[in-house]
Amino acid sequence: MAPRPLTDARAAWLGLAVAAVFVGAQVAVAAGWSVSHDDPTNLELTARCFAREKLLQVEPTRDDPIASSASGGTLTTVVEGNLVTVAIVSHASEAERLRQAYLALGGDVESRLEVRGRYVRLWHRPPSPAQQQTANDCEY
Amino acid sequence: MVGRVYAATVGAIFAAAAVLFTWNAWRFDWLRGYDAFANDLYATVVGTDFRLPSTAETSVWHTPPLWFALAGELRRLADGAGWEHVQRPGQLLAAAAGLAVCLVAFLLARTLWPERRVLHVVALVLTAASPALVRASAMYHPETLAAALAGAGLLVSVRGLRTRPTLATGAGAGALFGLGALTRAWALPMLCAALLALGLDAWRRGRWGPVVALAAVSAVLVGPWLVNQQVAHGDAFAFNRAAPATSLLERRPTSFYLGPHALHVFDRPVTPAFRNELVPHLYADWWGDWALTWDTPPPPAPGQLLEEGVVGARVRQNVVGIVPTLLALAGLVALTLLAVSRRSLAVGLLPLSAAALGAAYLLFAVRFPSTDGDTIKATYLLAMLPAAAVGAAFVVDSAVPRGRGWSIAVGIGLAVLVAVQLPFLVL
Numbered sequence: 001m002a003p004r005p006l007t008d009a010r011a012a013w014l015g016l017a018v019a020a021v022f023v024g025a026q027v028a029v030a031a032g033w034s035v036s037h038d039d040p041t042n043l044e045l046t047a048r049c050f051a052r053e054k055l056l057q058v059e060p061t062r063d064d065p066i067a068s069s070a071s072g073g074t075l076t077t078v079v080e081g082n083l084v085t086v087a088i089v090s091h092a093s094e095a096e097r098l099r100q101a102y103l104a105l106g107g108d109v110e111s112r113l114e115v116r117g118r119y120v121r122l123w124h125r126p127p128s129p130a131q132q133q134t135a136n137d138c139e140y
Numbered sequence: 141m142v143g144r145v146y147a148a149t150v151g152a153i154f155a156a157a158a159v160l161f162t163w164n165a166w167r168f169d170w171l172r173g174y175d176a177f178a179n180d181l182y183a184t185v186v187g188t189d190f191r192l193p194s195t196a197e198t199s200v201w202h203t204p205p206l207w208f209a210l211a212g213e214l215r216r217l218a219d220g221a222g223w224e225h226v227q228r229p230g231q232l233l234a235a236a237a238g239l240a241v242c243l244v245a246f247l248l249a250r251t252l253w254p255e256r257r258v259l260h261v262v263a264l265v266l267t268a269a270s271p272a273l274v275r276a277s278a279m280y281h282p283e284t285l286a287a288a289l290a291g292a293g294l295l296v297s298v299r300g301l302r303t304r305p306t307l308a309t310g311a312g313a314g315a316l317f318g319l320g321a322l323t324r325a326w327a328l329p330m331l332c333a334a335l336l337a338l339g340l341d342a343w344r345r346g347r348w349g350p351v352v353a354l355a356a357v358s359a360v361l362v363g364p365w366l367v368n369q370q371v372a373h374g375d376a377f378a379f380n381r382a383a384p385a386t387s388l389l390e391r392r393p394t395s396f397y398l399g400p401h402a403l404h405v406f407d408r409p410v411t412p413a414f415r416n417e418l419v420p421h422l423y424a425d426w427w428g429d430w431a432l433t434w435d436t437p438p439p440p441a442p443g444q445l446l447e448e449g450v451v452g453a454r455v456r457q458n459v460v461g462i463v464p465t466l467l468a469l470a471g472l473v474a475l476t477l478l479a480v481s482r483r484s485l486a487v488g489l490l491p492l493s494a495a496a497l498g499a500a501y502l503l504f505a506v507r508f509p510s511t512d513g514d515t516i517k518a519t520y521l522l523a524m525l526p527a528a529a530v531g532a533a534f535v536v537d538s539a540v541p542r543g544r545g546w547s548i549a550v551g552i553g554l555a556v557l558v559a560v561q562l563p564f565l566v567l
Binding site for chain 2: 006008009011014015016020023026027030031033034037091092093095116117119136139140
């Protein structure tokens with residue numbers, strides 16, 4: 001029996017099938033990777049930097065509902081004796097929301113509050129340049 | 141599609157593409173494109189001193205000189221005329237070459253399937269609305285000129301193979317491929333594909349004139365450049381950095397080949413995500429703007445936030461790109477099957493040239509790894525666009541029995557594809 005001639009339609013559908021296999025294979029590899037591997041979050045990278053590179057003790061944030069509401073998470077550490085709560089946000093609008101919430105607390109918050117990109121930091125005392133630099137070094 | 145509607149549609153698409161490319165070239169900050177400053181140094185040296193630059197004068201000394209000679213001359217004229225933006229004529233040259241790439245795709249489709257007008261229109265729209273081409277057409281860079289010249293060489297070869305190649309076919313294609321290779325080395329693998337196709341044709345027919353003409357003319361044009369590179373830099377394909385002294389297999393990690401973070405093309409397709417993962421990096425750069433050099437401020441420092449909407453616009457582009465990419469892959473496979481089944485070298489040259497360029501690019505990317513992902517750029521594969529667009533158009537026009545209803549559906553699909561992309565494509 002003679003083989004069926006390859007029509008344009010058949011070539012097109014065979015092409016689509018092969019392309020779907022290529023794309024499916026790439027999706028399968030990526031899905032498999034994402035299921036079996038957890039890429040570190042910015043919070044984890046920041047905590048790792050504080051702990052391993054700055055030799056600071058990192059703890060979860062307690063009793064700060066504003067920082068705890070940050071979409072990227074929060075941590076607390078002490079830099080040269082100055083306690084700092086670090087909150088990580090995803091958008092500039094979220095950073096502004098946290099800033100406004102902190103400012104609404106009143107007092108000397110403004111001098112202790114830092115907003116740099118995705119990082120919102122509230123220090124216990126106004127930070128020194130060296131303390132700020134330590135925190136800046138662990139931004140991702 | 142009736143004749144008048146067809147002519148009006150094609151004319152309108154070319155006019156729209158011309159306006160888009162010119163507008164963007166006029167508005168795009170020439171320094172935002174990659175290698176822009178180095179390109180200007182090269183163009184200045186060629187345009188004023190009429191010589192090739194040294195390795196100390198520009199980091200793109202390894203790029204062939206044709207575009208720089210043209211841009212340098214335009215730069216000199218613009219300078220003499222007192223233009224403030226002396227690089228803009230070079231950008232307009234890139235825009236004109238981008239339009240020529242669209243013309244090549246359209247004529248390739250017409251040459252292979254003269255009666256299938258929907259196919260011609262689909263190929264043209266997919267080419268003109270391809271973000272990599274639109275971005276490259278605004279840059280101060282030789283990419284589009286090389287793609288246009290190599291594409292024109294492909295077109296002449298296909299036209300010859302479709303009937304009977306002549307000496308003029310070989311000489312014409314050789315001239316175009318040679319000039320393309322004098323613009324960017326990416327034209328060389330396409331030249332090799334054409335040599336193979338015309339060589340097979342000569343074997344069949346016993347007429348070697350066309351393929352000898354192709355080889356001779358292209359060698360006369362590009363040979364001196366390659367010899368110069370070999371003599372001056374010890375490698376005909378010298379690059380601006382030394383290749384690592386390790387085996388090719390060890391130069392890239394497994395993630396380069398597998399693309400484990402590919403799913404992030406749909407949530408954060410910008411630097412530094414999936415950097416140096418070949419497929420997602422190329423895909424996100426083709427359909428969006430992975431390196432953030434198009435319509436945004438430069439990539440922010442670590443810890444800083446991107447402007448609102450930047451990521452969203454690129455996610456949208458990457459979602460839009462799924463169907464055309466699938467169609468392009470399917471098209472190249474379909475054309476290969478068709479060429480083998482019907483023993484058609486004219487059809488086969490399209491996927492063959494795309495495969496040759498893809499293989500050459502893969503070798504380059506593996507040979508010269510970079511930590512910042514600098515050697516992975518979608519625009520390096522621009523010369524593949526006409527073949528991919530024609531392949532995609534073939535699938536669209538063949539998968540379903542043709543009729544008025546299908547033509548209308550295809551028209552609506554193309555309109556949606558363009559409309560969704562317009563906010564990104566227009567600067």
